Amino acid sequence: MESRRIGRRELLGLLGSGVIGAGLLACGDEPAIVVSTPTPAPVATLSSTPRPATTATVTAALTVTPQGEVTLLRVIDKDRGGLARDYVPSDLVRIEDRWAVPGFAGQTMRAEAAAALVRLLDAADKSGTELRVRSTFRSYGEQVGTFQxxxxxxxxxxxxxxxxxxxxxxxxxxxxxxxxxxxINWELLTPFGDLPEGKWVDAHAHEFGFAISYPRNGEAVTGYIYEPWHIRYIGTARAAEWKRSGMILVKFLEQMNVPR
Ligand SMILES: [Zn+2]
Structure with a gap:
């Protein structure tokens, strides 16, 4: 753990020195070189129409491109579910900047997920828990840079x-x-999970359709360290099932028998 902290300070140093663009995230799987969104996207607000959390609705939202089979419930890990180089969801919308971590405006997600995230952030706010979004959609090209x-x-x-x-x-x-x-200084670090905000996410994310993909002590299954900040939208009905199951998300999705 200590080496991670040192690594992050190093990243912040690089940021401060201007070696790396200001969009670089000093955190877990997220040090993306964020490029500005080239096309204006519609803004997801609380007025976005909430969708009924039925399986039928979720299924209807699944296929989003001619490449097909890009779904809300797709199993995706280091070995499976690889997405095409040119895959970009067709329904990305911009999340209102007031919900973004300072310096990280311009976040985009698929419309349904964006609306759900805004509802989550708003509900947290209303309960006195301040949460903001730091990273969302990343293109294949951005991920090349992140991983490298x-x-x-x-x-x-x-x-x-x-x-x-x-x-x-x-x-x-x-x-x-x-x-x-x-x-936690708006960073993406494991101790977030022990803060009241992290505990709020753990307790309530599923109510808004989100699952925590990489839980504590899940690395042997997921391949990833504990990432209490990383949440994936799977729809409220599925998220409720996932929460009840107590399963690690990737195992839960395998059970859904979704084409991969
Ligand atoms: Zn993430």
Missing amino acids: FWVDRFGEAQAKRESAPAGHSEHQLGTTADISSRN
Whole structure:
């Protein structure tokens, strides 16, 4: 754990020195070189129409491109579920900047996931828990840079514990978000899970359709260290089932028998 902290300070140093662009995230699997969104996207607000959490609705939202089989419930890990180099969800919308971590405006997600995330952040706020979003959709190209960044600094073995090879990041699905709080300096670090904000996410994310992909002590199954900040939208009905099951997300999704 200590080596991770040192690594992050190093990253912050690089940021401060201007060696790395200001969009670089000093955190878990997220040190993406964030590029500005080239096209204006619709903004997801609380007025976005909530969708009924029925299986039928979720299924209807599954296929989003002619490439097909890019689904809310797709099994995706380091070895399976690879996404095409040119896969970009067709329904990305921009999340209102007031929900973003300072300096990380312009976050985009698929429309349904974006609306759900805004509802989650708003509900947290109303309960006195300040959460903001730091990273969301990442393209294949951005993930190439993210992964290479970690390989260059810590070697491939360590990079793989914290970052996904391009095409194998849940962030490319456009349904995944990394969230953080002021109390951890808006960073994405494991101790977030022990803060009241992290505990709130653990207790309530499923109510908004999100699952925590990489739980504590799950590395042998997921291949990733504990990432209490990384949540993936699977729809409220499925998320409720997942929570009840107590399963690690990737195992739960395998059971869904979704085409891969
Ligand atoms: Zn993440």
